[in-house]
Amino acid sequence: MRKIDELFHEYGLSHQNMTNKLIHWFCVPAIFFSIVGLIFSIPVGPLPELMPFLGNFANWATVALALVLIYYLMLSTPLTLGMFLFSALCLAIANFIDLNFPGMLWMFSLGLFVLAWILQFYGHKIEGKKPTFLKDLQFLLIGPAWLMHFIYKKWGLSY
Numbered sequence: 001m002r003k004i005d006e007l008f009h010e011y012g013l014s015h016q017n018m019t020n021k022l023i024h025w026f027c028v029p030a031i032f033f034s035i036v037g038l039i040f041s042i043p044v045g046p047l048p049e050l051m052p053f054l055g056n057f058a059n060w061a062t063v064a065l066a067l068v069l070i071y072y073l074m075l076s077t078p079l080t081l082g083m084f085l086f087s088a089l090c091l092a093i094a095n096f097i098d099l100n101f102p103g104m105l106w107m108f109s110l111g112l113f114v115l116a117w118i119l120q121f122y123g124h125k126i127e128g129k130k131p132t133f134l135k136d137l138q139f140l141l142i143g144p145a146w147l148m149h150f151i152y153k154k155w156g157l158s159y
Contacts, residue, residue: 004145008146011143072141
């Protein structure tokens with residue numbers, strides 16, 4: 001069994017309840033985005049001079065997402081493409097909020113982060129099982145990929 005399949009299997013064991021799964025379909029992407037937004041909000045310092053070709057995307061969120069995508073690449077090349085597209089969407093939305101509502105991105109992201117985690121833990125209370133990331137932190141990155149693999153399956157794509 002491939003490493004990615006093992007991780008999805010283990011993650012799936014604590015995500016059997018339909019209500020918990022539904023909560024995860026909303027909250028996992030919300031948490032992913034909120035983390036992107038919070039990291040995007042960190043002052044960039046010398047990054048724009050080091051990476052002028054990135055324009056507004058010369059920020060710590062872009063750097064963090066590049067590292068996250070390397071992790072996904074080690075697990076599944078096709079899945080990395082989907083996660084790249086989702087990551088790019090998160091960056092674009094964060095950039096839009098930052099440009100149109102200066103200084104609000106971090107507040108919006110923090111509020112979304114807290115609300116989504118409250119709902120996630122409620123889902124796990126319904127499930128009756130602890131979140132897998134409490135056992136292994138890498139499952140914080142597996143959650144978004146786990147959802148993406150269902151999209152791939154629905155579209156008949158190999159992951």
